Amino acid sequence: MLSSTFCHIPQVGERTEWRIWEAGIWTWEDALASPLLDTLFSRSLAFHLRSFLERSLLRLEEEDIAFFGEHLPGRELWRLFPEFRHQAVFLDIETTGLNPPEDYVTAITLFDGYRIKTFIHGMNLRDFLEEVMAYRFIITFNGKCFDLPFLERSLRVRLPQVHLDLRYVMKSLGFSGGLKACERAIGIDRGPLRGVDGYTAVLLWRKYQDGCPEALETLLAYNVADTVNLERLMVFAYNEKVRRLPLSRPLLPEPRKRILIPYRVHEEILDEVFFERLRMLSRKGEVW
DNA sequence: AATGGACGTGCGGTAGATCT
DNA sequence: AGATCTACCGCACGTCCATT
Numbered sequence: 001m002l003s004s005t006f007c008h009i010p011q012v013g014e015r016t017e018w019r020i021w022e023a024g025i026w027t028w029e030d031a032l033a034s035p036l037l038d039t040l041f042s043r044s045l046a047f048h049l050r051s052f053l054e055r056s057l058l059r060l061e062e063e064d065i066a067f068f069g070e071h072l073p074g075r076e077l078w079r080l081f082p083e084f085r086h087q088a089v090f091l092d093i094e095t096t097g098l099n100p101p102e103d104y105v106t107a108i109t110l111f112d113g114y115r116i117k118t119f120i121h122g123m124n125l126r127d128f129l130e131e132v133m134a135y136r137f138i139i140t141f142n143g144k145c146f147d148l149p150f151l152e153r154s155l156r157v158r159l160p161q162v163h164l165d166l167r168y169v170m171k172s173l174g175f176s177g178g179l180k181a182c183e184r185a186i187g188i189d190r191g192p193l194r195g196v197d198g199y200t201a202v203l204l205w206r207k208y209q210d211g212c213p214e215a216l217e218t219l220l221a222y223n224v225a226d227t228v229n230l231e232r233l234m235v236f237a238y239n240e241k242v243r244r245l246p247l248s249r250p251l252l253p254e255p256r257k258r259i260l261i262p263y264r265v266h267e268e269i270l271d272e273v274f275f276e277r278l279r280m281l282s283r284k285g286e287v288w
Numbered sequence: 289a290a291t292g293g294a295c296g297t298g299c300g301g302t303a304g305a306t307c308t
Numbered sequence: 309a310g311a312t313c314t315a316c317c318g319c320a321c322g323t324c325c326a327t328t
Contacts, residue, residue, distance in 0.1 A: 010317090011303090011316095011317070012317090013316065013317055013318085014316095015315080015316065015317095016315095016316075016317090041304090042303080042304060042305090044303095044304095045303085045304085074293090074294070075294080075295080093327095093328085094328070095327090095328050096328075097328055098289070098290065098291075098327065098328050099289080099290060099291080099328090100291095103328075106328095141326085141327085142293095142325085142326045142327050143327090144292080144293050144294075145291065145292055145293055145294090145325080145326065145327065146291080146292090146326070146327035146328075147327075149291075149292070149293090150291095150327085150328090165293085165294085167294090167325085167326065167327090168293090168294060168295080171294090171295090171325090172295090176325080176326090177325095177326090178325090178326055178327080179326085179327090197328085198326095198327065198328040199328065200328095201328070202328060
């Protein structure tokens with residue numbers, strides 16, 4: 001898909017890109033070879049397009065994702081996924097609440113399609129920065145508004161990777177209502193983690209701090225599930241985006257591999273947390 | 289409840305096309 | 309060549325929304 005992309009060229013927006021495609025120019029190679037380009041555009045613009053495409057070919061060969069990250073409009077970053085999948089990592093964090101700096105990161109999961117790595121406050125959280133720097137492409141859900149600003153603020157760094165936020169891709173496809181709603185819409189079942197949300201993760205952390213190690217394991221299982229599911233969401237979003245373009249490009253196969261989650265969900269702990277939450281809610285009700 | 293980025297809308301500027 | 313018209317990129321502003 002990337003080598004059918006033209007909207008990363010300055011002076012080319014959505015309409016111009018569609019005009020190029022509709023003229024039968026589907027790839028960079030087409031554009032470089034086709035005399036059609038000269039009938040569509042002025043001599044100087046055609047020259048500009050060709051020289052930028054020569055550059056693009058070179059940068060793709062060098063696997064320079066930063067180049068495309070800079071030039072692609074944010075809403076089209078999804079096009080990078082197949083070509084840069086090997087440099088991509090899915091990321092999700094859990095915290096003690098929504099407001100840094102009072103709140104802090106409790107757990108982070110990285111998943112690169114093969115390996116899962118978790119980082120836990122008070123244990124190995126410090127290793128996170130070095131690990132994440134091994135990747136040049138970060139994929140999240142709502143990470144633009146939450147995960148990355150939160151991390152950058154608490155670690156006092158700026159993460160230089162190209163960052164794709166699936167929230168807006170899904171929204172553009174007509175799916176909204178959060179990660180769980182998107183998962184349900186595309187048929188992902190969370191099993192024993194059904195009904196668990198970010199606030200549950202906050203309560204699980206508190207319970208862990210009160211001396212319950214099973215609460216931490218359940219929290220990690222939740223964090224990992226969120227992260228691993230991002231890959232299926234990404235593949236779905238990519239394919240759906242490609243389907244809606246006026247040119248036929250190969251789709252990605254659904255990830256079929258079974259991901260072994262190294263943590264167990266302790267359902268009795270979840271029940272306790274749900275029950276406590278219910279009690280808190282009803283107590284609030286009495287006040288009113 | 290706070291955060292902060294994306295998106296839609298509308299506007300201005302510019303390049304190219306068309307006409308005389 | 310000059311005047312006018314058209315297309316559309318890119319920016320600013322206000323609104324929306326998902327995260328723990």
